[in-house]
Amino acid sequence: MLDLSNIQGNILLGYASFPHARFLYLGIRSADDARALVQRLLNTDSITPAQWDAKPDTTLNLALTFNGLRAFGVPEESLATFPAEFQDGMKARAKLLGDVGESSPEKWDEPWTTSQVHVLVMIYGKTADVLEARCQAFREMLPSGIEELGHQPAGLLCIDGETTRREHFGFVDGLSNPSVEGVHGEGKARAREDIGNPDGKGGFRKIPVGEFILGYPGEGGELAPMPQPSLLAEDATYLVFRKLEQNVQAYRRYLDEQVASFTQALPDGVPAGATAREFLAAKMMGRWQDGSSLVKHPNEPANDTGNTFGYAGDPAGARCPLGAHVRRANPRDALGFGGRTMSRRRLIRRGIAYGKYLPPGQQDEERRGIIFIAFNSGFDQFEFVQRVWMNFGDDFQQGNDTDPIAGSRKEGRMMIPGDEKTGRQPFICFDIPSFVETRGGDYFFAPSLTGLSLLASGRVQTS
Ligand code: HEM
Incomplete structure (x- = not known):
């Protein structure tokens, strides 16, 4: 049975109704401080789960890179059980992903070029003011052993004075996502927009949750490979984060x-x-x-x-x-x-735009694009789409x-x-x-609330 209160928010149910977002990139200098921070966030119910009774004004979610898990003090026996793509990180897979030429990692924006991002903090807000206040409050909580390496503002585009779901080329975005078993959406309208997989009879069927969340059967009826200990992996997922200009x-x-x-x-x-x-x-x-x-x-x-x-x-x-x-x-x-x-x-996909919309006929030097966010239960899902479907046309x-x-x-x-x-x-x-x-960008692991609690305890053990 799917436990939406243990899975972090914005994964199975999106934050489409939050127009403002900020992504903070953290580096861990002290594992104790990192654990204390997560424990404090958990104690104060500050990490937003997939399900809530009343919609909050702001949301906060966390994900970690492989080096981030290591910086938390996760033992090597456990680290070795994570998928190879995640261990490599996105930069090391640049050629395979087509991140060459102008897209090559040497040309990326900071902090991706010179620093190692350990933790991605994703904060969304109903208004710009509540978002700003939440970011400020979060920053004030940061212990001295955690460094903010940079941040990325993002938000729905404002076109002709109206907040829209359009991306910078002018198309409505965020329309099609997988329809997942056991997930009913924020009402009928939402559920109607999602699309499952072909059922072989001319229609579509819902997709097993194991394609997106660890610990559940996937399309083949089996579990995706589980990092150890399983308490850390259950209800977690992998997040692909890319800044696409x-x-x-x-x-x-x-x-x-x-x-x-x-x-x-x-x-x-x-x-x-x-x-x-x-x-x-x-x-x-x-x-x-x-x-x-x-x-x-x-x-x-x-x-x-x-x-x-x-x-x-x-x-x-x-x-x-x-x-x-x-x-x-x-x-x-x-x-x-x-x-x-x-x-x-x-x-x-839970992408969100960054930068200002450029009205037609105008020119400027500003930078703009999409913060591409995708969740999957194995990076082979994203890498296949990127490599075989986006960057090769044979199919x-x-x-x-x-x-x-x-x-x-x-x-x-x-x-x-x-x-x-x-x-x-x-x-x-x-x-x-x-x-x-x-x-x-990078590859991240988004643990469940139980997984975060285990990380905070410092007692991650494989046996
Ligand atoms: C800046 C780059 C991109 C732009 C402007 C863009 C734009 C769009 C738009 C306008 C849609 C249709 C609306 C919707 O279904 O939500 C869409 C759909 C989609 N895009 Fe992209 N996209 C970009 C990059 C990517 C990349 C890199 C991937 C995957 C690696 C991707 C995967 C998808 C998928 C899976 C869909 C849904 C298709 C469907 O289910 O019908 N997109 N994109």
């Missing part, structure tokens, strides 16, 4: 450059209800900017953020291109075999071409298949520059 000007420039030749591929001119530029942007993302799926609404945006659709009825990608971002990131039923080749590649008949939005590349291509029904010609986007670059 978006080059909004390059993205908009590319659309501007392509739109004239793309228009020539449209037999009846621009589709009703959208401009050719919006159509091209939607083809690259797989959804219109307002979140409407191209599968459901191939010709114009329909203000429909619904998430229950598949690609099996669009095998050639006439509606949603085979290489579009959302189709690559979660192919749903597109790869056949009843979904068996994709069912273990799901990620719970989608895209050869070596990387994802048009998030792919790592110098220059890429994407095929937008034509549509026999309407006579639309195929169109190839050539010379797509890199729109997204990695600026930092």
Whole structure:
């Protein structure tokens, strides 16, 4: 039975209704101080669980890197039982993840380049003021043996005076997450948005919680490898944290450059209800900017953020291109075999934007992007999506071409298949520059409240 009061918040149930966030990066200089800090947070019920009676004004959650666990004094016998990817850390896996060239770790922002982050503190707030106050109160609690190495502000974008769920390229984000067994969401609306795995009969079924939380059976009915002691691992998960910078000007420039030749591929001119530029942007993302799926609404945006659709009825990608971002990131039923080749590649995404929105037509030197946060019960889930689906296109008949939005590349291509029904010609986007670059991040372990309590006790033992 799933114990939501023991699992940290923002994992199975997201903090979508908190518009402001701050990520504090801590370095541990004294294991005793680290344990005392966590004990104090637990004693004061300061760590937010997945379930609450009344919604708090702010939330606080913790996750640790491998070096962070070591700095806490976790013994080597226990450390050795953690997955190899986690032991390596994200920097060491840069090449595999496509973090090369402008995305390579030498070019990351501080503190990722020169310091070792041990603890990630994630604080969310209903308002900017309560968030600030909570961060301040937390900082005042820090003992001398814990150093704040830096922090990252983040928050929902404000566009034309309105707080939105859009990311910097202008698309509504945070729409599709896995529908997990035993998790009912914050009401019917939320549950309706989540999508399970193909059931092999043309529909979708919920995903076993073991794909995301340690200690429960996963898709194959078995437990993910458990670090020892199991008390530390049960109800915990692994967190992928990446600072992804978006080059909004390059993205908009590319659309501007392509739109004239793309228009020539449209037999009846621009589709009703959208401009050719919006159509091209939607083809690259797989959804219109307002979140409407191209599968459901191939010709114009329909203000429909619904998430229950598949690609099996669009095998050639006439509606949603085979290489579009959302189709690559979660192919749903597109790869056949009843979904068996994709069912273990799901990620719970809890990303949030950072930096100010750049109004169209304007230019500036500011930096902006997404704090990409994903939860999985093994880093092989994230690494597969990143490596095989984002940065290699073979599963989608895209050869070596990387994802048009998030792919790592110098220059890429994407095929937008034509549509026999309407006579639309195929169109190839050539010379797509890199729109997204990695600026930092690491792999983290997010223990349960029991696990944090064990860490605080200093009595982690494998036997
Ligand atoms: C700055 C880079 C990125 C941007 C701007 C971006 C944007 C988006 C948008 C607008 C959506 C559709 C809305 C939604 O379903 O929530 C989406 C979906 C998704 N993205 Fe990304 N994304 C980025 C990077 C990534 C990366 C690096 C990954 C994985 C390694 C990823 C995985 C996903 C997944 C799994 C979905 C849901 C697909 C579905 O279930 O239909 N994204 N992204």
